[in-house]
Amino acid sequence: MTARNLxxxxxxxxxxxxxxxxxxxxxxxxxxxxxxFTTDEGLVGGSAYDxxxxxxxDADMVKAMAADAVLFGAVGGPKWDDVPxxxxxxAGLLRLRKDMELFANLRPAICYPALANASSLKxxxxxxxxILIVRELTGGVYFGEPKEIIDLGNGQKRGIDTQVYDTYEIxxxxxxxxxxxxxxxxxxxxxxxxxxxxxxxxxxxxVTATHKAKYSDVQLEHMxxxxxxxxxxxxxxxxxxxxxxxLFGDMLSDVAAMLTGSLGMLPSASLGAPDxxxxxxKALYEPVHGSAPDIAGKGIANPIAMIASFAMCLRYSFNLVxxxxxxxxxxxxxLDKGIRTGDIMAEGARKVGTAEMGDAILAEF
Amino acid sequence: MTARNLxxxxxxxxxxxxxxxxxxxxxxxxxxxxxxFTTDEGLVGGSAYDxxxxxxxDADMVKAMAADAVLFGAVGGPKWDDVPxxxxxxAGLLRLRKDMELFANLRPAICYPALANASSLKxxxxxxxxILIVRELTGGVYFGEPKEIIDLGNGQKRGIDTQVYDTYEIxxxxxxxxxxxxxxxxxxxxxxxxxxxxxxxxxxxxVTATHKAKYSDVQLEHMxxxxxxxxxxxxxxxxxxxxxxxLFGDMLSDVAAMLTGSLGMLPSASLGAPDxxxxxxKALYEPVHGSAPDIAGKGIANPIAMIASFAMCLRYSFNLVxxxxxxxxxxxxxLDKGIRTGDIMAEGARKVGTAEMGDAILAEF
Ligand SMILES: CC(C)[C@H](C(=O)O)[C@@H](O)C(=O)O
Ligand SMILES: CC(C)[C@H](C(=O)O)[C@@H](O)C(=O)O
Numbered sequence: 244m245t246a247r248n249l250x251x252x253x254x255x256x257x258x259x260x261x262x263x264x265x266x267x268x269x270x271x272x273x274x275x276x277x278x279x280f281t282t283d284e285g286l287v288g289g290s291a292y293d294x295x296x297x298x299x300x301d302a303d304m305v306k307a308m309a310a311d312a313v314l315f316g317a318v319g320g321p322k323w324d325d326v327p328x329x330x331x332x333x334a335g336l337l338r339l340r341k342d343m344e345l346f347a348n349l350r351p352a353i354c355y356p357a358l359a360n361a362s363s364l365k366x367x368x369x370x371x372x373x374i375l376i377v378r379e380l381t382g383g384v385y386f387g388e389p390k391e392i393i394d395l396g397n398g399q400k401r402g403i404d405t406q407v408y409d410t411y412e413i414x415x416x417x418x419x420x421x422x423x424x425x426x427x428x429x430x431x432x433x434x435x436x437x438x439x440x441x442x443x444x445x446x447x448x449x450v451t452a453t454h455k456a457k458y459s460d461v462q463l464e465h466m467x468x469x470x471x472x473x474x475x476x477x478x479x480x481x482x483x484x485x486x487x488x489x490l491f492g493d494m495l496s497d498v499a500a501m502l503t504g505s506l507g508m509l510p511s512a513s514l515g516a517p518d519x520x521x522x523x524x525k526a527l528y529e530p531v532h533g534s535a536p537d538i539a540g541k542g543i544a545n546p547i548a549m550i551a552s553f554a555m556c557l558r559y560s561f562n563l564v565x566x567x568x569x570x571x572x573x574x575x576x577x578l579d580k581g582i583r584t585g586d587i588m589a590e591g592a593r594k595v596g597t598a599e600m601g602d603a604i605l606a607e608f
Numbered sequence: 609m610t611a612r613n614l615x616x617x618x619x620x621x622x623x624x625x626x627x628x629x630x631x632x633x634x635x636x637x638x639x640x641x642x643x644x645f646t647t648d649e650g651l652v653g654g655s656a657y658d659x660x661x662x663x664x665x666d667a668d669m670v671k672a673m674a675a676d677a678v679l680f681g682a683v684g685g686p687k688w689d690d691v692p693x694x695x696x697x698x699a700g701l702l703r704l705r706k707d708m709e710l711f712a713n714l715r716p717a718i719c720y721p722a723l724a725n726a727s728s729l730k731x732x733x734x735x736x737x738x739i740l741i742v743r744e745l746t747g748g749v750y751f752g753e754p755k756e757i758i759d760l761g762n763g764q765k766r767g768i769d770t771q772v773y774d775t776y777e778i779x780x781x782x783x784x785x786x787x788x789x790x791x792x793x794x795x796x797x798x799x800x801x802x803x804x805x806x807x808x809x810x811x812x813x814x815v816t817a818t819h820k821a822k823y824s825d826v827q828l829e830h831m832x833x834x835x836x837x838x839x840x841x842x843x844x845x846x847x848x849x850x851x852x853x854x855l856f857g858d859m860l861s862d863v864a865a866m867l868t869g870s871l872g873m874l875p876s877a878s879l880g881a882p883d884x885x886x887x888x889x890k891a892l893y894e895p896v897h898g899s900a901p902d903i904a905g906k907g908i909a910n911p912i913a914m915i916a917s918f919a920m921c922l923r924y925s926f927n928l929v930x931x932x933x934x935x936x937x938x939x940x941x942x943l944d945k946g947i948r949t950g951d952i953m954a955e956g957a958r959k960v961g962t963a964e965m966g967d968a969i970l971a972e973f
Contacts, residue, residue, distance in 0.1 A: 319803075333803045363842055364728050384749075384771060385804050392806050395774070402810030404771040406749060410764045436858070438684075438698045439750050441757050445767030469858045470898075473866040476841065477728055490801070493834045494859055501838040533835075 247280045247561055250310035252287040252303070252339075255323075255332060256534025257597075258316020260542065261549035264601030265314060268553060268570070271605055283310070287339070288318025288332035288534070298335030307339055312560040313527040314553060315339070317534035336529075340380050343525045345513035346412065347419045348378040348492065349555070350531060352479075352499035355508060357578040361587055362504030364479070374482045374499055375427065377420040378492025380513055382412045383442070385489045408442045408488065413449035415516065420486035421458035430462040430483035434471040434491055446488065468495065475499055500531050507532055507545035507586045508574070510552035512559050526560045528552040542596045545584040547574055550604055573607035612645045612926055615675035617652040617668070617704075620688075620697060621899025622962075623681020625907065626914035629966030630679060633918060633935070636970055648675070652704070653683025653697035653899070663700030672704055677925040678892040679918060680704070682899035697899075705745050708890045710878035711777065712784045713743040713857065714920070715896060717844075717864035720873060722943035726952055727869030729841075739847045739864055740792065742785040743857025745878055747777045748807070750854045773807045773853065778814035780881065785851035786823035795827040795848035799836040799856055808833075811853065833860065840864055865896050872897055872910035872951045873939070875917035877924050891925045893917040907961045910949040912939055915969055938972035 249269070253262035266282075273279035285303035286294050294300075298318070299307075307313050318332035328334075339345070354362065354372035362369045387405030395401055417433070424431045433450045435443035447465055454463045466474065468491040474481065475495065479502050487495060500509050509532070515525035530548030538544055551574060558567035581592040582603050588594055595603065614634070618627035631647075638644035650668035651659050659665075663683070664672075672678050683697035693699075704710070719727065719737040727734045752770035759765055782798070789796045798815045800808035812830055819828045831839065833856040839846065840860065844867050852860060865874045874897070880890035895913030903909055916939060923932035946957040947968050953959055960968065 328806075328809060331803065337804070363730060363733050365730060368728050387768075390806050392810050399775045400810055401775075402771075402773045402805075402807035403752075404805045404807050406767075406769040406771065408767045409760070410766075436855075438696065439702070440767075440769045441693075441755050442767035442769050444693060445757050445765055469862040472837070472859050472863045473871070476863055476866040490855075491859075493801070494837050494856075497834040498837045498841055498863060501841040506838070 246278060248309070248311040249280050249282045250306050250313045251282055251284040252307070252313060252315045253284070254288040254316040254318045254534065255290055255320050256317050256536045256539040257544035258318070258534055260539070260544050260597045261530065261546040262314065262316050264546035264597060264604075265549055265553045267601055267605055268550065268608065271608065272566070287315065287335040289320055289323040291335055292323060292326060292330055292332065296330065298330050298332055299338055304338065304342060308343060308525070311523070312556050313339065314556065315527050315529035316549065317530065317532065319534045320536035320539070337385065339527055340513060341386060343527065344381055344515045345525060345527055346379060346381040346516070347416055347514045348380040349423070349512040349514065350376040350378060350496040350500070350509070352376060352496070352503050352509065353505065354503040355505050355575060355578050357575070358504045358587060360504070361589065362502060364476075364502055369479060369502055369504065372479055372503055374479060375423060375484045376492060376496040376499055377416065377423065377484060377486045378496055379412065379416040379488050382408055383489035406440065406442050406490070408445060410445070410449050413446050414453050417450045417453040417486060418457070419514075420484050421454065421461050424461045424484040428483035429460070430464070432464045432466055432471070432482055432485050434466050434468040434485060434487040434495065436468050438467060442488070450486065471495060472498060475502065496531065505587070507584070508547040508551060510548055510555050512552070512555040514559060524560070526556065528556045542598060543585050544597050545586050546597050546601050547604075550574065550601070570608055573604045576607045577603045611643060613674070613676040614645050614647045615671050615678045616647055616649040617672070617678060617680045618649070619653040619681040619683045619899065620655055620685050621682050621901045621904040622909035623683070623899055625904070625909050625962045626895065626911040627679065627681050629911035629962060629969075630914055630918045632966055632970055633915065633973065636973065637931070652680065652700040654685055654688040656700055657688060657691060657695055657697065661695065663695050663697055664703055669703065669707060673708060673890070676888070677921050678704065679921065680892050680894035681914065682895065682897065684899045685901035685904070702750065704892060705878060706751060708892065709746055709880045710890060710892055711744060711746040711881070712781055712879045713745040714788070714877045714879065715741040715743060715861040715865070715874070717741060717861070717868050717874065718870065719868040720870050720940060720943050722940070723869045723952060725869070726954065727867060729844075729867055734844060734867055734869065737844055737868060739844060740788060740849045741857060741861040741864055742781065742788065742849060742851045743861055744777065744781040744853050745857075747773055748854035771805065771807050771855070773810060775810070775814050778811050779818050782815045782818040782851060783822070784879075785849050786819065786826045789826045789849040793848035794825070795829070797829045797831055797836070797847055797850050799831050799833040799850060799852040799860065801833050803832060807853070815851065836860060837863060840867065861896065870952070872949070873912040873916060875913055875920050877917070877920040879924060889925070891921070893921045907963060908950050909962050910951050911962050911966050912969075915939065915966070935973055938969045941972045942968045
C-alpha cells in the first residue's frame, strides 16, 4: 500500500490553530488505519514572507506539487497590508492554484440543520440547503495579461486587468460541473454576464455545446450572474450545482456561504485534471473563511471548516468515502449536541474553544 | 421659466406599462404647476431593434443627449435572445450610459417599512435599511478594450474583456460618493478586489487619496468586494454609502436590492458631470428591475420602481425637493394602506394591477 502523502500549509491568523485539530484526526487515523498518511509542512502567506520574503518559497512549491494533497489554512492579516503586491500573502495561494493547475474549485454551501437559525435568511429558506458551486480557478481576470498599473503622466495612472477564457478552459470546468451534478440532483445552472462580456458570450456557448455533446441527461439552465446573486438571496434552494468563472465564483460563493449561517464551517476543494497515466488529480483543500486576524492566537476559532476540508480530501484525493462520511457525520453530531464555538453560539449551547471542538469531533469520529 | 424637458424611453416588456403610470403623474403636475414638463418619446432595446435594426437610433440618441432628463423603462426579452451582440437590447442602454457620460449610478437600497416581512432576510436585519450604492457606470470591464472573441483555430476560441480604470474616473465617482455621504450618515465603504486586481489596487489608492485631500470629515472604510457581498447578507445595516466599480456595482446592488424585499420598488439615477457653464448634469432614471417578459402586457406589473425613479428625477434633475418628497411619501402611504401588486402581495392586503397602483399613488400625491 502506497503511503498517502499530505503537505500542510497552515498559513497565517487562525490557520495554524485550525490545522492543529486536523493533525489530531490524522494522528488518530494513522493509529487505526493500515498505510495511513505521511505529512510534511511548509509556510505560506505572511508567515512565508516573514521567513523568506516570498508568499511561498520555491522549495515549498516543489513539495506541494509532489504531494497527493495539500491542506491549506488561511493567509493574510494587517501586518502584511503594505508589503509589495507581488509578495502579498494572497500571492502564495494564487501561485499554488496556478502552478498546480487547480482549475476546479468545489465550494459546497450546506446549511447544517442545527444552524438554520444562525442564517440571516429566514430559516425555512435555508433549512436543508445543499448547493455546490463549481468555480473556475486558474483563468479569468485573476491571471489574464496585461495586469498592470501604467503611469500616464499628469498625475494620471491606469489600472488594467484582463479577463481571458479559452474554449478548453470552459469545457473542462463545465465537464466537472456536469459530472458532479450526476451524483446529486442532476441540475446545473451556469452563470455569466453575456449581455456585457464577450468572455460571457463564449462561456455561454461552450457550456451549451458541452452539455449537448456529452451531458444532455443533465438539466442545464443559464442565468446572468447579477440575477444569480439575487436568486441566491431570494430562493437559494432552487439551485443544485452552479458553474461560473473565477471572479463571479469568488463573489457568488461568498454570498452563498454566508446564506447558510455556517460560514465558519464551509470547506472547499481545488482540483486539477486527472493525470493521463495514474488518474490522480493534484488537489488543495481549504476552508472558505479567511485568516480572521482579530481572533487569531486566542484558541477560540472554529476549526470545523478546516476539518470538513480534510473530509473532502479523504473523499476526493483518497477515495476514503466511508471515512469522509464518518467525519462529516461526526461534525453534524457535535453540532446536534449543542457544542459550539463562539461564532456559532446559540442559546442553551455549550461554548467551547478550538481544541475542545476538535476533540469533540474526534470523539464522535 | 424654462420648460423642463423629459425624454421617455419605455423600452420592452413591462417598461411601457410602468411608464404609463409616470405619465399620469407628469400630466397631473403639468395641470397644477407653473412651467411643468414637456415630454418626447423614443424607442430603446428590442422595440428599437424591431423598428430600425439598432438598440437605439441615432435620432433618439440626439434627443436623449438634448433632454434635461431621460426616463428609461426596461429592455430585453426572449424574442431578442438571438439577435447579434452589437444590437442586443442591452446595447441601447449601454450606449446611453456611455455617450451621455453617465458615470455615477445611484442605487438606493431601501426597505419600505410595510415590506420588511417580504425580505428573505429576517425582518429585524432589514427594517429601516437605507443603503446608497454608488456604482461607477461608464468604465471598467463594461467598456474596456480589447473586448472580443478570437478564433484560435483548432476549434479553440478566446473570449477577452478588459477592465480599465484611470485615476480621474475613480476620483470623480469617489467624489460623488463622499458628497452624498455628507447628506446622509457621513460614511463611505469602498469595495474592490485589490488582492487580485491591479485596477483594485489603483481604486483603493485613489479613493484613499481623494478622501485625504477633500473629504477627510467623512468616515471611510475599505472592504474586499467578496467580503462586501457577505457583509451585505450578514448585516446590511452596517452600511451607509457603498462606492464600487461597474461590475462589482452590478452584482452588489442586485444583492442589496433583493435584500430589501422591495426589488419591484427600487429606482436608480445615472448622472453625468455638472456642465461647466450651466451646472446641469445629464441624467437617466430607471428602475433596478428588468423587463419581466413573463408578466408583460398583463397589466399586473408593479410601477413603483418607475414612479420612484421619477421622484429621483424631480430631486436630482430639477431640484423639486418638495415634490420628490411628496411622491415618495405617496408611495409609502399606499403601501401602508395595504394596497399591493402581485409581486409584493401580503395577507390581508388589497391586490391591484399596474394602473390601479398608479392611480392610488396619484391620489395620495
Ligand atoms: C484570498 C483571495 C485571493 C481569494 C480569491 O479571491 O480567490 C479568496 O477570496 C477566495 O475566495 O479563495
Ligand atoms: C441590462 C444590463 C446591461 C445592466 C448592467 O449589467 O449594467 C443591468 O444589469 C443593470 O444593472 O443595469
